[in-house]
Amino acid sequence: MLKLPQTVEHVIKTLQKAGFQAFAVGGSVRDLLMGKETRGWDFTTNATPEQILELFPDSFYDNQFGTVGIKIYKSTNDKSTNKLGNDQNEIPIEDIYEITTYRSEEGYKDHRHPDKVTWGKTIEEDLARRDFTINAIACDGKKLVDPYEGQKDIEAKLVRAVRDPNERFNEDALRCLRAVRFAATLGFTIEDKTADAIKANVSLITEISAERVRDEFLRILVAYHAADAILVLKNLGLLHYILPELEVAFATEQKSPKRHHIYDVGTHSVMAMKHCPSPDPIVKLATLVHDLGKPKTFQKAPDGLITFYNHEVVGGRIAKRIAERLRLSRKQAELLYILVRWHQFSVDERQTDAALRRFIRRVGKENLEAILALRIGDRLGGGASETSWRLELYKKRLEEVQEQPFTVADLTVDGYDVMKIFDVKPGPIIGKVLNTLFAEVEAGKLPNEREVLLARIEELKPTIN
Numbered sequence: 001m002l003k004l005p006q007t008v009e010h011v012i013k014t015l016q017k018a019g020f021q022a023f024a025v026g027g028s029v030r031d032l033l034m035g036k037e038t039r040g041w042d043f044t045t046n047a048t049p050e051q052i053l054e055l056f057p058d059s060f061y062d063n064q065f066g067t068v069g070i071k072i073y074k075s076t077n078d079k080s081t082n083k084l085g086n087d088q089n090e091i092p093i094e095d096i097y098e099i100t101t102y103r104s105e106e107g108y109k110d111h112r113h114p115d116k117v118t119w120g121k122t123i124e125e126d127l128a129r130r131d132f133t134i135n136a137i138a139c140d141g142k143k144l145v146d147p148y149e150g151q152k153d154i155e156a157k158l159v160r161a162v163r164d165p166n167e168r169f170n171e172d173a174l175r176c177l178r179a180v181r182f183a184a185t186l187g188f189t190i191e192d193k194t195a196d197a198i199k200a201n202v203s204l205i206t207e208i209s210a211e212r213v214r215d216e217f218l219r220i221l222v223a224y225h226a227a228d229a230i231l232v233l234k235n236l237g238l239l240h241y242i243l244p245e246l247e248v249a250f251a252t253e254q255k256s257p258k259r260h261h262i263y264d265v266g267t268h269s270v271m272a273m274k275h276c277p278s279p280d281p282i283v284k285l286a287t288l289v290h291d292l293g294k295p296k297t298f299q300k301a302p303d304g305l306i307t308f309y310n311h312e313v314v315g316g317r318i319a320k321r322i323a324e325r326l327r328l329s330r331k332q333a334e335l336l337y338i339l340v341r342w343h344q345f346s347v348d349e350r351q352t353d354a355a356l357r358r359f360i361r362r363v364g365k366e367n368l369e370a371i372l373a374l375r376i377g378d379r380l381g382g383g384a385s386e387t388s389w390r391l392e393l394y395k396k397r398l399e400e401v402q403e404q405p406f407t408v409a410d411l412t413v414d415g416y417d418v419m420k421i422f423d424v425k426p427g428p429i430i431g432k433v434l435n436t437l438f439a440e441v442e443a444g445k446l447p448n449e450r451e452v453l454l455a456r457i458e459e460l461k462p463t464i465n
Helices: 006-017 027-033 049-055 123-127 150-156 165-171 174-186 192-207 210-221 226-236 244-249 265-275 281-289 311-325 330-341 353-363 365-380 389-401 415-422 428-442 450-460
Strands: 022-025 042-045 067-074 082-084 093-101 103-106 116-119
Touching: 006 022, 006 042, 006 049, 006 093, 022 027, 022 123, 027 150, 049 067, 049 093, 103 123, 165 174, 165 192, 174 192, 174 210, 174 226, 192 226, 210 226, 210 281, 226 244, 226 265, 244 265, 244 281, 265 281, 265 365, 281 311, 281 330, 281 365, 311 330, 330 365, 353 365, 353 389, 365 389, 415 428, 415 450, 428 450
Parallel strands: 042 093
Antiparallel strands: 022 042, 067 082, 067 093, 103 116
């Protein structure tokens, strides 16, 4: 039998002692069966939300689906264990466990939420409404309840819908994406009938909010098998609704004389994302879409040479549309655009300081690591070798030029120093002096050292009015 954590057993036993059934359920049980670390715990019981609240006074309940949140506190006495606490003075909160009353559901007009929720009486009734067999397993510490043979599907590495897959996807069209996400995260395959049902119901994804689609898609991009998942999305028809620009790219060739590419644009994009070392989903997304300007800029000369002039400019505009479609935050959208727009930079350590500084200003110091991660993915996704001495030298040069100030604000003196030496109040003269100092430091005529710059301000006093 599965060994449950102490706090999990406490939740179950508290409900059982009060005369109720109680089980850990869903992904937490699945992960435990697979020997994986689980994130959070979900429970189900025949106790109503009001009865749960009485047993766990420090819990909260604010939804119509019967889910009560219970605060789990980190023990102040034994830091190696967690504690279920009712004392709000015992902090910090380590986790939130969710307990949901058994329920059955009816009607899904919006293909996302049930029109009617009815409290259930048995665990089997509750498991029947769940999405996939691997998530429809319950455990109370003494027995496993697995009516849909989820354990067998775990062993077979299959994502299979509970009962009729068409009904499951009609109830909640987001499950189409969730199936792919589970497969990508766990390294599973989607069972044939389940995959066929996704294809049959794929258009329902348009009725799901862009925010929920975005969240699932970004989680797919950082999964271990993300590259395979993109191809699965394409084969199931989901990519057409999420990233139609990428779907088109698979039909755009780029293998030609004098070019290093060995894949079409779409396949290269997927391979680039696969090799991108960044854990940031937006950087992964940028790597996936960085070449989507190529289909619109494709040209093939009589000698067979293929070119994509200014594809990064066109790609930047496409990135903006993708950001809007996925409802990315302003910060995420800006990063996506910057990475796509400026990904076509020259990796040459022999560039002048001025050229390197222009590149850094365009991209932003804070985004250098991200755009270099994209470049690594781009190279490896095109069939290049894993290491590049030129890229390493280029990184070193970028580090060196960053030791110089990039703006007036980076100088070791400021406006207060100018006002003190010139004995003036705030005004245009302050900017003139600082801009003069910055120009001389940037040109290498002065070091960015405070004493040197203070002396230079004294020298400028008679010449600047």
